[in-house]
Amino acid sequence: MSLLDFFRLSKPKTAEIAKERLQILVAHQRVERNRPSYLPQLQQELLEVVRKYVNVDQEAISVKFEQDDNQETLELNIVLPEFQSETEEVKDEQVNI
Amino acid sequence: MARIIVVTSGKGGVGKTTTSAAIAMGLAKKGHKTAVIDFDVGLRNLDLIMGCERRVVYDFINVINGEASLNQALIRDKNCDQLYILPASQTRDKDALTREGVGKVLDELSADFKYIVCDSPAGIEKGANLALYFADDAFVVTNPEVSSVRDSDRILGILASKSRRAEQNEEPIREYLLLTRYDPNRVKSGEMLGLEDVQDILSLHLLGIIPESKSVLSASNAGIPVILDEKSEAGQAYEDVIARYLGEERPHRFIESKQGFFRKLFGG
Ligand SMILES: Nc1ncnc2c1ncn2[C@@H]1O[C@H](COP(=O)(O)OP(=O)(O)OP(=O)(O)O)[C@@H](O)[C@H]1O
Ligand SMILES: [Mg+2]
Numbered sequence: 001m002s003l004l005d006f007f008r009l010s011k012p013k014t015a016e017i018a019k020e021r022l023q024i025l026v027a028h029q030r031v032e033r034n035r036p037s038y039l040p041q042l043q044q045e046l047l048e049v050v051r052k053y054v055n056v057d058q059e060a061i062s063v064k065f066e067q068d069d070n071q072e073t074l075e076l077n078i079v080l081p082e083f084q085s086e087t088e089e090v091k092d093e094q095v096n097i
Numbered sequence: 098m099a100r101i102i103v104v105t106s107g108k109g110g111v112g113k114t115t116t117s118a119a120i121a122m123g124l125a126k127k128g129h130k131t132a133v134i135d136f137d138v139g140l141r142n143l144d145l146i147m148g149c150e151r152r153v154v155y156d157f158i159n160v161i162n163g164e165a166s167l168n169q170a171l172i173r174d175k176n177c178d179q180l181y182i183l184p185a186s187q188t189r190d191k192d193a194l195t196r197e198g199v200g201k202v203l204d205e206l207s208a209d210f211k212y213i214v215c216d217s218p219a220g221i222e223k224g225a226n227l228a229l230y231f232a233d234d235a236f237v238v239t240n241p242e243v244s245s246v247r248d249s250d251r252i253l254g255i256l257a258s259k260s261r262r263a264e265q266n267e268e269p270i271r272e273y274l275l276l277t278r279y280d281p282n283r284v285k286s287g288e289m290l291g292l293e294d295v296q297d298i299l300s301l302h303l304l305g306i307i308p309e310s311k312s313v314l315s316a317s318n319a320g321i322p323v324i325l326d327e328k329s330e331a332g333q334a335y336e337d338v339i340a341r342y343l344g345e346e347r348p349h350r351f352i353e354s355k356q357g358f359f360r361k362l363f364g365g
Contacts, residue, residue, distance in 0.1 A: 013287030013288070014288055015284070015288055015289055015294065018242075018294075019290060019294045019298070021243060022243055022246050022247065022290075022294075022298050023297070023298060026247065026299075029250055029254070033258075
């Protein structure tokens with residue numbers, strides 16, 4: 001090892017960290033970008049329908065949009081209130097559109 | 098019909114105005130009649146970088162509002178008679194820009210010019226959106242640094258969705274990368290993102306790498322676009338950019354770190 005390498009090693013290679021952080025960030029940003037604009041409204045209307053039958057709160061419904069090479073999926077999660085189930089309070093329903 | 102180029106970045110201070118001045122001069126020097134427009138309404142700077150600040154009488158907003166004709170507002174460059182500058186207003190704000198107004202001015206310029214270079218302000222608001230809206234080509238100016246790369250990606254999203262070409266389902270804007278303020282020594286020592294790192298993330302057509310160079314400051318001090326400083330690395334790098342944009346193939350330069358005296362000594 002040369003003397004210079006020694007000094008270099010004492011410094012972390014921050015560019016690598018920067019790249020990893022950017023890759024995650026930009027991937028996320030691109031998913032957001034392609035997300036259909038109707039999602040918030042869809043979520044709101046679904047909430048209204050579900051509320052006709054079960055009394056859930058605003059946060060009980062989440063709509064996730066995912067995209068890979070050959071398909072786009074909407075993942076819908078409805079968390080039902082505790083008293084609805086004896087064993088496990090959380091029950092997931094999945095709907096793929 | 099002119100080709101409209103937007104020089105854009107999202108992030109501020111990365112070298113858009115430096116680049117706009119250099120490429121407009123580069124195109125004009127090749128004999129193409131070129132206009133360069135400052136879209137940074139309220140914070141005009143292009144006039145200083147082009148060295149024509151004392152000749153500004155009317156500005157972009159005056160033309161949009163019909164208070165001056167294009168011919169009255171355009172300033173002919175002192176170094177190149179194929180180059181004209183349309184300065185931004187210093188006293189108004191970005192709300193004075195309207196899509197119709199900008200479209201009309203660009204249309205009128207299109208009849209007479211070969212290239213129109215739009216120097217975008219920073220940000221992703223009205224001024225920046227209007228600067229890119231009518232573009233055919235986008236030069237995305239990026240520094241090898243996290244926030245600049247992220248913002249460039251944001252801008253790519255806007256180019257692909259909020260431009261005239263996107264809205265009218267035409268062929269998309271051609272996107273080019275200009276990696277500026279690049280320091281090969283710092284890349285080599287692992288403290289700065291390298292070309293490959295940036296390209297792994299953005300994967301754009303690379304027009305050129307502009308090295309960090311003291312001559313950029315000297316050029317702006319003197320009010321002469323750095324491309325006219327033919328001895329400087331930044332000047333040569335911009336010269337390459339123009340050649341590549343016009344279809345010539347040139348190998349990329351200024352990527353390798355120079356072996357300094359101490360490095361040789363220590364065998365780094
Ligand atoms: N290759 C370079 N080497 C050294 N300094 C540079 C280089 N490119 C730009 N600069 C310097 O960076 C600063 C910002 O440049 P410039 O004004 O062109 O950026 P900008 O993106 O137009 O900024 P703004 O977003 O405020 O409009 C200036 O001081 C300029 O001299
Ligand atoms: Mg600027």
